[in-house]
Amino acid sequence: MLLVKRGANVTIVARNETKLKEAAEEIRAFQVSRDQKVIYISADCASPSGTKEAIKKASDEHNGQIPYHVFLCAGQSLPGMFIEQDPSVFERNMNINYLGSVYTAHESARLMAENGVHGSITFVSSVLGFFGLVGYSQYVPTKYAIRGLADSLRNELKAYGINVHCYFPATILTPGYDEENKTKPNITKEIEGTDEGQTPEVCAQKMLDGLDRGEYFIASDPLGWIFRSSCSGLAPGNNIISDTILSLVGWVALPIWRTYADYLVKASSKQNNKTKTH
Ligand SMILES: NC(=O)C1=CN([C@@H]2O[C@H](COP(=O)(O)OP(=O)(O)OC[C@H]3O[C@@H](n4cnc5c(N)ncnc54)[C@H](OP(=O)(O)O)[C@@H]3O)[C@@H](O)[C@H]2O)C=CC1
Ligand SMILES: CCCCCCCCCCCCCCCC(=O)[C@@H](N)CO
Numbered sequence: 001m002l003l004v005k006r007g008a009n010v011t012i013v014a015r016n017e018t019k020l021k022e023a024a025e026e027i028r029a030f031q032v033s034r035d036q037k038v039i040y041i042s043a044d045c046a047s048p049s050g051t052k053e054a055i056k057k058a059s060d061e062h063n064g065q066i067p068y069h070v071f072l073c074a075g076q077s078l079p080g081m082f083i084e085q086d087p088s089v090f091e092r093n094m095n096i097n098y099l100g101s102v103y104t105a106h107e108s109a110r111l112m113a114e115n116g117v118h119g120s121i122t123f124v125s126s127v128l129g130f131f132g133l134v135g136y137s138q139y140v141p142t143k144y145a146i147r148g149l150a151d152s153l154r155n156e157l158k159a160y161g162i163n164v165h166c167y168f169p170a171t172i173l174t175p176g177y178d179e180e181n182k183t184k185p186n187i188t189k190e191i192e193g194t195d196e197g198q199t200p201e202v203c204a205q206k207m208l209d210g211l212d213r214g215e216y217f218i219a220s221d222p223l224g225w226i227f228r229s230s231c232s233g234l235a236p237g238n239n240i241i242s243d244t245i246l247s248l249v250g251w252v253a254l255p256i257w258r259t260y261a262d263y264l265v266k267a268s269s270k271q272n273n274k275t276k277t278h
Contacts, residue, residue: 002224011040011062013041013074015044057112072146074101075100076180077137080183085137085138093138112162113160114234119163121162126150128143132226134261135184166217169207170224171197187265195221226247230246
Protein backbone atom coordinates (compact mmCIF):
# COMPACT_ATOMS: atom_id res chain seq x y z
CA MET A 1 0.00 0.00 0.00
CA LEU A 2 2.70 2.47 1.06
CA LEU A 3 4.83 1.57 -1.96
CA VAL A 4 1.87 1.91 -4.31
CA LYS A 5 1.18 5.36 -2.83
CA ARG A 6 4.74 6.25 -3.82
CA GLY A 7 4.05 5.25 -7.41
CA ALA A 8 5.77 1.85 -7.41
CA ASN A 9 4.80 -1.16 -9.49
CA VAL A 10 4.14 -3.88 -6.94
CA THR A 11 3.94 -7.68 -6.91
CA ILE A 12 2.62 -9.51 -3.86
CA VAL A 13 3.38 -13.19 -3.37
CA ALA A 14 1.76 -15.75 -1.04
CA ARG A 15 0.06 -19.12 -1.44
CA ASN A 16 -3.66 -18.44 -0.99
CA GLU A 17 -4.98 -17.06 -4.28
CA THR A 18 -8.32 -15.81 -2.95
CA LYS A 19 -6.67 -13.71 -0.26
CA LEU A 20 -4.07 -12.45 -2.72
CA LYS A 21 -6.75 -11.31 -5.14
CA GLU A 22 -8.57 -9.41 -2.37
CA ALA A 23 -5.32 -7.84 -1.15
CA ALA A 24 -4.31 -6.77 -4.66
CA GLU A 25 -7.69 -5.10 -5.18
CA GLU A 26 -7.38 -3.30 -1.87
CA ILE A 27 -3.87 -2.11 -2.74
CA ARG A 28 -4.85 -0.97 -6.25
CA ALA A 29 -7.16 1.63 -4.68
CA PHE A 30 -4.01 3.55 -3.67
CA GLN A 31 -2.53 3.79 -7.17
CA VAL A 32 -1.32 7.27 -8.06
CA SER A 33 -1.01 6.71 -11.79
CA ARG A 34 -2.83 4.70 -14.43
CA ASP A 35 0.41 3.18 -15.67
CA GLN A 36 1.11 1.58 -12.31
CA LYS A 37 0.73 -2.17 -12.08
CA VAL A 38 -0.19 -4.15 -8.97
CA ILE A 39 -0.13 -7.89 -9.52
CA TYR A 40 -0.31 -10.99 -7.35
CA ILE A 41 1.36 -14.36 -7.75
CA SER A 42 0.47 -17.50 -5.88
CA ALA A 43 3.67 -19.38 -4.99
CA ASP A 44 5.30 -21.28 -2.16
CA CYS A 45 8.44 -19.39 -1.11
CA ALA A 46 9.65 -22.45 0.81
CA SER A 47 10.39 -24.19 -2.49
CA PRO A 48 13.30 -23.06 -4.69
CA SER A 49 11.36 -23.70 -7.91
CA GLY A 50 8.25 -21.89 -6.59
CA THR A 51 10.35 -18.84 -5.76
CA LYS A 52 12.19 -18.88 -9.08
CA GLU A 53 8.96 -19.07 -11.04
CA ALA A 54 7.36 -16.31 -8.95
CA ILE A 55 10.25 -13.90 -9.55
CA LYS A 56 10.34 -14.71 -13.26
CA LYS A 57 6.59 -14.17 -13.53
CA ALA A 58 6.89 -10.89 -11.61
CA SER A 59 9.52 -9.51 -14.01
CA ASP A 60 7.66 -10.79 -17.08
CA GLU A 61 4.49 -9.01 -15.93
CA HIS A 62 6.44 -5.79 -15.30
CA ASN A 63 7.92 -5.56 -18.83
CA GLY A 64 11.00 -7.62 -18.00
CA GLN A 65 12.00 -5.40 -15.05
CA ILE A 66 13.88 -7.33 -12.32
CA PRO A 67 12.34 -6.39 -8.94
CA TYR A 68 14.29 -3.43 -7.49
CA HIS A 69 13.14 -3.79 -3.89
CA VAL A 70 12.39 -7.21 -2.45
CA PHE A 71 10.69 -7.68 0.95
CA LEU A 72 10.91 -11.13 2.53
CA CYS A 73 7.86 -11.16 4.80
CA ALA A 74 6.63 -14.76 4.49
CA GLY A 75 6.88 -16.51 7.82
CA GLN A 76 5.03 -18.43 10.46
CA SER A 77 5.21 -19.08 14.17
CA LEU A 78 4.25 -22.46 15.65
CA PRO A 79 4.75 -21.94 19.41
CA GLY A 80 4.76 -24.76 21.94
CA MET A 81 6.88 -26.24 24.73
CA PHE A 82 10.13 -27.79 23.42
CA ILE A 83 9.71 -31.30 24.83
CA GLU A 84 6.03 -31.46 23.91
CA GLN A 85 6.41 -30.62 20.23
CA ASP A 86 7.03 -33.13 17.48
CA PRO A 87 10.55 -32.66 16.05
CA SER A 88 9.01 -32.18 12.57
CA VAL A 89 7.86 -28.71 13.72
CA PHE A 90 11.48 -27.55 13.88
CA GLU A 91 12.07 -28.51 10.27
CA ARG A 92 8.78 -27.01 9.10
CA ASN A 93 9.44 -23.69 10.78
CA MET A 94 13.01 -23.52 9.43
CA ASN A 95 11.77 -24.30 5.91
CA ILE A 96 9.18 -21.57 5.81
CA ASN A 97 11.01 -18.83 7.70
CA TYR A 98 14.69 -19.36 6.94
CA LEU A 99 14.91 -21.37 3.72
CA GLY A 100 12.02 -19.37 2.24
CA SER A 101 14.11 -16.23 2.85
CA VAL A 102 17.26 -17.89 1.48
CA TYR A 103 15.62 -19.01 -1.77
CA THR A 104 13.95 -15.67 -2.44
CA ALA A 105 17.03 -13.63 -1.56
CA HIS A 106 19.24 -15.92 -3.65
CA GLU A 107 17.19 -15.69 -6.83
CA SER A 108 16.57 -11.95 -6.43
CA ALA A 109 20.24 -11.17 -5.74
CA ARG A 110 21.37 -13.36 -8.66
CA LEU A 111 19.06 -11.59 -11.09
CA MET A 112 19.89 -8.13 -9.73
CA ALA A 113 23.63 -8.82 -9.98
CA GLU A 114 23.42 -10.28 -13.49
CA ASN A 115 21.32 -7.39 -14.76
CA GLY A 116 23.16 -4.58 -12.98
CA VAL A 117 20.13 -3.68 -10.84
CA HIS A 118 21.29 -1.80 -7.73
CA GLY A 119 18.25 -2.70 -5.67
CA SER A 120 17.59 -3.74 -2.09
CA ILE A 121 16.65 -6.86 -0.16
CA THR A 122 14.83 -6.45 3.15
CA PHE A 123 14.63 -9.43 5.48
CA VAL A 124 11.95 -9.68 8.18
CA SER A 125 13.35 -11.18 11.37
CA SER A 126 11.75 -10.37 14.75
CA VAL A 127 12.91 -9.04 18.12
CA LEU A 128 13.10 -12.80 18.70
CA GLY A 129 16.05 -12.69 16.28
CA PHE A 130 17.92 -11.18 19.25
CA PHE A 131 16.71 -13.22 22.23
CA GLY A 132 15.03 -16.48 23.08
CA LEU A 133 11.86 -16.99 25.06
CA VAL A 134 9.97 -19.96 26.53
CA GLY A 135 7.62 -21.53 23.95
CA TYR A 136 9.48 -20.19 20.92
CA SER A 137 12.31 -22.74 20.54
CA GLN A 138 11.10 -23.73 17.05
CA TYR A 139 10.83 -20.07 15.90
CA VAL A 140 13.68 -18.10 17.50
CA PRO A 141 16.49 -20.02 15.69
CA THR A 142 14.82 -19.31 12.32
CA LYS A 143 14.87 -15.59 13.11
CA TYR A 144 18.51 -15.69 14.32
CA ALA A 145 19.32 -17.52 11.09
CA ILE A 146 17.72 -14.75 9.05
CA ARG A 147 19.87 -12.20 10.93
CA GLY A 148 22.98 -14.29 10.15
CA LEU A 149 22.07 -14.43 6.48
CA ALA A 150 21.40 -10.68 6.36
CA ASP A 151 24.73 -9.99 8.11
CA SER A 152 26.59 -12.10 5.54
CA LEU A 153 24.78 -10.63 2.55
CA ARG A 154 25.05 -7.04 3.78
CA ASN A 155 28.77 -7.42 3.27
CA GLU A 156 28.80 -9.73 0.23
CA LEU A 157 26.19 -8.00 -1.93
CA LYS A 158 28.08 -4.71 -1.75
CA ALA A 159 30.06 -6.24 -4.61
CA TYR A 160 26.97 -5.73 -6.81
CA GLY A 161 25.63 -2.50 -5.31
CA ILE A 162 22.71 -4.29 -3.63
CA ASN A 163 21.61 -2.94 -0.23
CA VAL A 164 20.54 -5.36 2.48
CA HIS A 165 18.28 -4.47 5.44
CA CYS A 166 16.83 -6.47 8.29
CA TYR A 167 13.65 -5.55 10.18
CA PHE A 168 13.06 -6.66 13.79
CA PRO A 169 9.42 -6.09 14.81
CA ALA A 170 7.95 -7.06 18.19
CA THR A 171 4.31 -8.20 18.32
CA ILE A 172 2.31 -7.32 15.19
CA LEU A 173 -1.47 -7.68 15.42
CA THR A 174 -1.95 -9.87 12.33
CA PRO A 175 -3.98 -12.97 11.40
CA GLY A 176 -0.75 -14.96 11.93
CA TYR A 177 -0.53 -13.62 15.49
CA ASP A 178 -4.13 -14.69 16.22
CA GLU A 179 -3.30 -18.12 14.81
CA GLU A 180 -0.13 -18.62 16.86
CA ASN A 181 -1.99 -17.63 20.03
CA LYS A 182 -4.15 -20.75 19.64
CA THR A 183 -1.23 -23.02 20.54
CA LYS A 184 0.92 -20.59 22.53
CA PRO A 185 1.72 -21.80 26.07
CA ASN A 186 0.20 -19.65 28.81
CA ILE A 187 3.60 -18.82 30.26
CA THR A 188 4.67 -17.40 26.87
CA LYS A 189 1.50 -15.32 26.70
CA GLU A 190 2.15 -14.10 30.23
CA ILE A 191 5.70 -12.95 29.49
CA GLU A 192 4.73 -11.53 26.11
CA GLY A 193 1.74 -9.72 27.59
CA THR A 194 3.89 -6.68 28.44
CA ASP A 195 4.16 -6.02 24.72
CA GLU A 196 0.91 -4.46 23.49
CA GLY A 197 1.68 -4.97 19.82
CA GLN A 198 1.49 -2.69 16.82
CA THR A 199 -0.74 -2.77 13.77
CA PRO A 200 0.70 -4.05 10.46
CA GLU A 201 0.16 -0.54 9.02
CA VAL A 202 2.31 1.09 11.73
CA CYS A 203 5.02 -1.57 11.30
CA ALA A 204 5.09 -1.19 7.52
CA GLN A 205 5.39 2.60 7.87
CA LYS A 206 8.20 2.33 10.43
CA MET A 207 10.04 -0.23 8.34
CA LEU A 208 9.84 2.07 5.33
CA ASP A 209 10.98 5.05 7.45
CA GLY A 210 14.01 2.97 8.48
CA LEU A 211 14.75 2.16 4.83
CA ASP A 212 14.43 5.85 3.90
CA ARG A 213 17.01 6.66 6.58
CA GLY A 214 19.29 3.99 5.12
CA GLU A 215 19.28 1.88 8.31
CA TYR A 216 20.55 -1.69 8.17
CA PHE A 217 18.96 -2.99 11.40
CA ILE A 218 15.46 -1.50 11.56
CA ALA A 219 13.34 -1.64 14.71
CA SER A 220 9.99 -0.04 15.35
CA ASP A 221 9.41 -0.07 19.11
CA PRO A 222 11.40 0.44 22.34
CA LEU A 223 12.08 -3.28 22.82
CA GLY A 224 13.48 -3.53 19.28
CA TRP A 225 15.52 -0.32 19.69
CA ILE A 226 17.14 -1.64 22.89
CA PHE A 227 17.94 -5.08 21.46
CA ARG A 228 19.11 -3.64 18.13
CA SER A 229 21.62 -1.47 19.97
CA SER A 230 22.62 -4.08 22.57
CA CYS A 231 23.19 -7.03 20.18
CA SER A 232 24.48 -5.45 17.01
CA GLY A 233 27.79 -7.34 16.59
CA LEU A 234 29.39 -6.12 13.37
CA ALA A 235 26.20 -4.45 12.12
CA PRO A 236 26.46 -0.74 11.37
CA GLY A 237 24.69 1.47 13.92
CA ASN A 238 21.97 3.98 13.16
CA ASN A 239 22.95 6.90 15.38
CA ILE A 240 26.00 6.84 17.62
CA ILE A 241 24.40 8.88 20.45
CA SER A 242 21.03 7.14 20.66
CA ASP A 243 22.63 3.72 20.04
CA THR A 244 25.01 4.29 22.97
CA ILE A 245 22.22 5.45 25.28
CA LEU A 246 20.01 2.50 24.25
CA SER A 247 22.76 -0.03 24.79
CA LEU A 248 23.36 1.43 28.25
CA VAL A 249 19.64 1.05 28.98
CA GLY A 250 19.92 -2.56 27.78
CA TRP A 251 22.99 -3.16 29.90
CA VAL A 252 21.00 -2.23 33.01
CA ALA A 253 17.49 -3.42 32.10
CA LEU A 254 18.10 -6.70 30.26
CA PRO A 255 19.64 -8.69 33.17
CA ILE A 256 16.78 -7.49 35.40
CA TRP A 257 14.18 -8.54 32.86
CA ARG A 258 15.94 -11.89 32.30
CA THR A 259 15.85 -12.57 36.04
CA TYR A 260 12.13 -11.76 36.08
CA ALA A 261 11.41 -13.96 33.03
CA ASP A 262 13.36 -16.86 34.61
CA TYR A 263 11.43 -16.38 37.83
CA LEU A 264 8.10 -16.51 35.95
CA VAL A 265 9.06 -19.76 34.17
CA LYS A 266 10.17 -21.42 37.42
CA ALA A 267 7.01 -20.25 39.21
CA SER A 268 4.84 -21.62 36.40
CA SER A 269 6.56 -25.02 36.56
CA LYS A 270 5.98 -25.17 40.33
CA GLN A 271 2.34 -24.28 39.71
CA ASN A 272 2.04 -27.07 37.10
CA ASN A 273 3.72 -29.65 39.36
CA LYS A 274 1.36 -28.71 42.17
CA THR A 275 -1.64 -29.30 39.92
CA LYS A 276 -0.22 -32.65 38.83
CA THR A 277 0.49 -34.04 42.34
CA HIS A 278 -2.88 -33.09 43.85
N1 LIG B 1 2.87 -11.14 14.02
C1 LIG B 1 3.92 -10.97 14.83
O1 LIG B 1 3.78 -10.82 16.06
C2 LIG B 1 5.29 -10.93 14.27
C3 LIG B 1 5.58 -11.40 13.00
N2 LIG B 1 6.89 -11.34 12.54
C4 LIG B 1 7.23 -11.83 11.21
O2 LIG B 1 6.55 -11.06 10.25
C5 LIG B 1 6.28 -11.85 9.09
C6 LIG B 1 4.80 -11.76 8.76
O3 LIG B 1 4.07 -12.32 9.85
P1 LIG B 1 2.51 -12.09 10.05
O4 LIG B 1 2.03 -11.02 9.14
O5 LIG B 1 2.26 -12.03 11.50
O6 LIG B 1 1.98 -13.49 9.54
P2 LIG B 1 0.63 -13.85 8.73
O7 LIG B 1 0.45 -15.31 8.90
O8 LIG B 1 -0.47 -12.95 9.12
O9 LIG B 1 1.07 -13.55 7.25
C7 LIG B 1 2.09 -14.30 6.67
C8 LIG B 1 2.03 -14.13 5.17
O10 LIG B 1 3.06 -14.93 4.59
C9 LIG B 1 2.47 -15.78 3.61
N3 LIG B 1 3.21 -17.05 3.60
C10 LIG B 1 3.39 -17.91 4.64
N4 LIG B 1 4.08 -18.97 4.25
C11 LIG B 1 4.35 -18.80 2.94
C12 LIG B 1 5.01 -19.58 1.97
N5 LIG B 1 5.55 -20.77 2.27
N6 LIG B 1 5.10 -19.10 0.70
C13 LIG B 1 4.55 -17.92 0.39
N7 LIG B 1 3.91 -17.15 1.26
C14 LIG B 1 3.80 -17.58 2.52
C15 LIG B 1 1.02 -15.96 4.06
O11 LIG B 1 0.12 -16.23 2.99
P3 LIG B 1 -0.29 -17.74 2.58
O12 LIG B 1 -0.57 -18.49 3.82
O13 LIG B 1 -1.45 -17.55 1.68
O14 LIG B 1 0.89 -18.28 1.83
C16 LIG B 1 0.71 -14.56 4.60
O15 LIG B 1 0.37 -13.68 3.57
C17 LIG B 1 6.74 -13.27 9.45
O16 LIG B 1 8.03 -13.47 8.95
C18 LIG B 1 6.77 -13.25 10.96
O17 LIG B 1 7.68 -14.18 11.49
C19 LIG B 1 7.90 -10.83 13.29
C20 LIG B 1 7.65 -10.36 14.54
C21 LIG B 1 6.34 -10.36 15.12
C1 LIG C 1 14.26 -3.69 28.71
C2 LIG C 1 13.65 -4.98 28.73
C3 LIG C 1 12.17 -4.94 28.81
C4 LIG C 1 11.66 -6.26 28.46
C5 LIG C 1 10.18 -6.34 28.27
C6 LIG C 1 9.98 -7.56 27.45
C7 LIG C 1 8.61 -7.92 27.07
C8 LIG C 1 8.67 -9.23 26.32
C9 LIG C 1 8.06 -9.11 25.04
C10 LIG C 1 8.27 -10.29 24.16
C11 LIG C 1 7.85 -9.89 22.80
C12 LIG C 1 7.92 -11.02 21.86
C13 LIG C 1 7.52 -10.56 20.51
C14 LIG C 1 7.45 -11.75 19.63
C15 LIG C 1 7.12 -11.39 18.24
C16 LIG C 1 7.13 -12.57 17.34
O1 LIG C 1 8.03 -12.70 16.56
C17 LIG C 1 6.06 -13.58 17.50
N1 LIG C 1 4.79 -13.01 17.76
C18 LIG C 1 6.00 -14.52 16.34
O2 LIG C 1 5.16 -14.12 15.30
